[in-house]
Amino acid sequence: MGLIGFAKTLSRELGQYNIRVNAIVPGAVGGDRIERVLQGRVSAEHKTLEEEREAAMSIQSLKRFVDPKDIAALIPS
Numbered sequence: 001m002g003l004i005g006f007a008k009t010l011s012r013e014l015g016q017y018n019i020r021v022n023a024i025v026p027g028a029v030g031g032d033r034i035e036r037v038l039q040g041r042v043s044a045e046h047k048t049l050e051e052e053r054e055a056a057m058s059i060q061s062l063k064r065f066v067d068p069k070d071i072a073a074l075i076p077s
Contacts, residue, residue, distance in 0.1 A: 030065030
């Protein structure tokens with residue numbers, strides 16, 4: 001929330017100079033890294049991978065991991 005507020009403040013202050021400020025805040029991103037995180041939690045908490053996935057999804061607004069391609073598509077070239 002701090003980064004979002006910071007981006008909004010910068011956007012308001014710098015807009016008059018034609019400087020655009022945005023924040024991309026995707027949540028958990030699907031891929032190898034999140035899989036390693038889940039596996040680490042499985043080992044540390046002695047739960048199943050499915051239990052860890054359910055726990056991770058319970059705090060995701062979209063109830064899925066974000067595809068990195070979706071994030072890349074948000075960034076203008």
